Amino acid sequence: MIVWLALPFIQRAVLAGLILGALLAILGIFVVLRRMAFFSDGIAHASLAGVAVGVLANTNPLLTALGISAVLAVIMAWLERKTKIASDAIVGLIFTGGMATGVILLALKSGYQPELVSFLFGNILSIQWSELWLMVVLAALIVAFLLLNYKRLALMVLNPEIAHLSGVPVTLYQTLLYVTVAASAVLGIKMLGVALLSALLIVPVSTAKLIAKSFRGLMLWSVIMSELTVITGIALSIQLNLPTGAVIVLCGLMLFLLTLAGSKLFNR
Numbered sequence: 604m605i606v607w608l609a610l611p612f613i614q615r616a617v618l619a620g621l622i623l624g625a626l627l628a629i630l631g632i633f634v635v636l637r638r639m640a641f642f643s644d645g646i647a648h649a650s651l652a653g654v655a656v657g658v659l660a661n662t663n664p665l666l667t668a669l670g671i672s673a674v675l676a677v678i679m680a681w682l683e684r685k686t687k688i689a690s691d692a693i694v695g696l697i698f699t700g701g702m703a704t705g706v707i708l709l710a711l712k713s714g715y716q717p718e719l720v721s722f723l724f725g726n727i728l729s730i731q732w733s734e735l736w737l738m739v740v741l742a743a744l745i746v747a748f749l750l751l752n753y754k755r756l757a758l759m760v761l762n763p764e765i766a767h768l769s770g771v772p773v774t775l776y777q778t779l780l781y782v783t784v785a786a787s788a789v790l791g792i793k794m795l796g797v798a799l800l801s802a803l804l805i806v807p808v809s810t811a812k813l814i815a816k817s818f819r820g821l822m823l824w825s826v827i828m829s830e831l832t833v834i835t836g837i838a839l840s841i842q843l844n845l846p847t848g849a850v851i852v853l854c855g856l857m858l859f860l861l862t863l864a865g866s867k868l869f870n871r
Contacts, residue, residue, distance in 0.1 A: 607841055612728055612729075612730075613728070613841070615730045615731070615732065615735050616727045616728050616730060616837055616847070617834070617837060618735060619727055619730045619734075619735055619738055619793075619794060620727060620794065620833040620834065620836075620837055620851075621830060621833065621834070622735075622738055622739060622742050623738065623742070623787075623790060623791055623794055623803075623833070624803070624807075624826075624829040624830045624832065624833040625742075625746070625826050625829065625830065626742045626745060626746060626787055626790070626791075627787060627791055627803045627804050627807075627829060628803075628807045628808065628811075628822075628825040628826045628828070628829035628830075629746060629749055629750075629822060629825065629826065630745070630749065630783060630784060630787050630804065631803070631804040631805060631807060631808040631825060631829075632808050632818075632821055632822060632825055633749075633756055633757075633760055633780060633784075634784060634804050634805070634808070635804075635805060635808045635809065635812075636757075636760045636761065637760045637780070639784060640801055640804070640805055641691055641694050642679070642690075642694050642781070642784065643784055643788050643800065643801045643804050644698075644800070644801040645694040645695065645697055645698035646672055646675060646676060646679075646694075646697070646698075646784065646785045646788050646789075647788040647789070647791070647792050647800040647801065648698050648701060648702050649671075649672065649675050649697050649698055649700065649701025649702065650668040650671065650672045650675075650701065650785075650788065650789050650792065651668075651701060651702055651704075651705030651706070652671055652700075652701040652702075652704040652705040652708065653667045653668030653669070653670065653671030653672055653705075653789070654667070654668045654705060655704070655705040655706075655708035655709045656671065656708065658708075658709065658712060659708055659709075659711065659712055663733070663734075665734055665737065665789065665790075665793065666737075668789045668792075669741075669786055669789050669790075671701075672785040672786065672788065672789045673782050673785055673786060675697050675701065675785065676778075676781040676782045676784065676785035677778060677781070677782065678697070679693055679694065679697055679781060680774075680777055680778040680781045681778075684774065725792065725793065725794055725795040725796030725800075725846075725847065725848030725849075726793075726796075726847065726848070727793065727794040727795075727837065727847050727848065728847060730793060730794075734793065738790050741786060741790060742787075742790070745783050745786065745787060748779070748783065749783070752776070753818075753822075755771045755776060756776060756780060757818060758771060759771055759773050759776050759777065759780075787804075788800055788801075788804075791803060791804075794847075794848060794851070795848040795851065795852065796848050802852040802855060802856075803829065803832070803833075803851070803852070803855065806828075806832070806852070806855035806856060806858075806859055807825050807826075807828040807829035807832060807855060808821070808825045809859060810824075810825075810828045810855070810858055810859040810862045810863075811824035811825040811827075811828050813859075813862050813863055813866045814862065814866060828855075828858060828862075829855075831858060832851060832854050832855040832858055833851055835854045835858075836850045836851030836852075836853075836854040836855070837850075837851070839854065
């Protein structure tokens with residue numbers, strides 16, 4: 604692994620994995636507590652429309668996917684407040700609409716699209732320096748927002764009524780949470796792909812819940828579990844020459860099972 608770290612593309616992959624691992628772990632706490640797993644999965648798939656726009660316009664698909672996903676997140680939050688449609692149905696509408704739009708737009712451009720494949724199935728080893736710097740800036744902004752407002756967000760997630768009575772602008776924070784989840788999901792699909800992205804939002808937090816005793820402890824353990832998952836997954840995928848995103852997810856599930864077994868033995 605030390606020899607591999609001398610290679611620039613491995614360096615970019617490790618840095619991106621550490622940054623995204625911490626970001627998705629912290630955000631995953633609110634996703635799990637708010638039961639937004641389907642939302643994160645849906646917005647990742649719907650971002651295919653943004654990727655397609657970037658491919659057709661010959662621009663960075665990551666930027667167009669970020670913009671369109673943020674707009675879709677705001678639309679979802681608005682529909683939840685203004686209509687009687689169930690939340691999962693709204694996500695399903697956006698999910699299928701975004702995917703269908705992306706497929707149709709991509710059909711307009713012939714030829715093999717390697718950039719598209721990396722978004723669909725994930726390829727952290729193909730991350731470029733420009734994408735890495737974009738991840739650094741956005742991740743720093745999102746983490747700063749989450750840490751500065753985590754008490755308000757936690758109260759809103761756990762009990763929206765009490766949060767409203769306490770003076771928390773629930774509507775605003777809910778919309779901002781949706782937008783941050785959408786942005787983080789788009790950043791994460793470069794590493795895991797649209798099919799596996801939600802795993803890194805859910806698995807580390809679920810593992811941390813087995814041992815954490817407080818909200819702050821949950822945040823700390825979630826980051827630790829996520830970073831262990833990412834680094835182990837990258838190392839094993841390179842050693843075994845297997846798809847990195849899939850190996851990362853399986854490492855996370857294995858860590859969850861080991862932690863679950865250990866917690867059961869400790870309780871006994």
